[in-house]
Amino acid sequence: MSFFKFIFSKTFLLQIVLAIVVTIALIFGALQYLNITTNHGEFVTVPDLSKKSLREAKDLIDEAALRIEVLDSTEYDPKIPRFAVVQQEPRAGSDVKENRKIYVKINPSGYRxxxxxxxxxxxxxxxxxxxxxxxxxxxxxxxxxxxxxxxxxxxxxxxxxxxxxxxxxxxxxxxxxxxNGINPDAPRYDQDIEVINDSIPTNDEGGE
The missing domain is CATH 3.30.10.20 (Trypsin Inhibitor V; Chain A)
Structure with missing residues (x-):
């Protein structure tokens, strides 16, 4: 009987209420911390880096509070300036969190x-x-x-x-x-053969 009296006592109920309040406070504090550290709900737009030099691309990325990482060069494209950005991921116009890495590929100096x-x-x-x-x-x-x-x-x-x-x-x-299919060691014959015609003398003596 003493056990049932205890769980229905004011002291026990007060401890239960206090535990619930502390738990709620801890959950609320954790959510607030995550909201602050992850910039929850705050996005930036990825700038268009296409055909920009690496220096120009870095400046745009810094202004947008993002980070840039250069991947291995792709195949050379003669229509795009050398050492300019040819690909980026995420794409331009995408909404991403601040400090997100933007991966780019640079046009090499020439054909491999x-x-x-x-x-x-x-x-x-x-x-x-x-x-x-x-x-x-x-x-x-x-x-x-x-x-x-x-x-x-x-x-x-x-x-x-x-x-x-x-x-x-x-x-x-x-x-x-x-x-060309011709054996260079085979005997060769001239196609032009000089034909010598012996002249036949005519007898100009008068006959009978």
């Missing part, structure tokens, strides 16, 4: 270098497809005497012979040397 693939002793058509697939352009095709018709014998760039494994900038133009 690519490795020349092995195309010697491949057919002209196959070699052209391989070279164009890696980002090179095929210019002129020179034919020389060789038994392998349309077989690639060499690759040139500005007159210099290239070996497989060498590097050139993407979109560079290379020239091909191919065989």
């Amino acid at each position: 270098k690519i490795t020349i693939p092995q195309v010697v002793q491949k057919t002209k058509r196959n070699a052209e497809a391989i070279l164009e697939a890696v980002g090179l352009k095929v210019g002129t095709v020179e034919y020389v005497d060789d038994i392998g018709k349309d077989m690639v014998l060499g690759v040139l760039h500005k007159g210099d012979t290239l070996q497989s494994g060498a590097q050139l900038q993407k979109t560079s133009v290379v020239d091909l040397i191919c065989g």
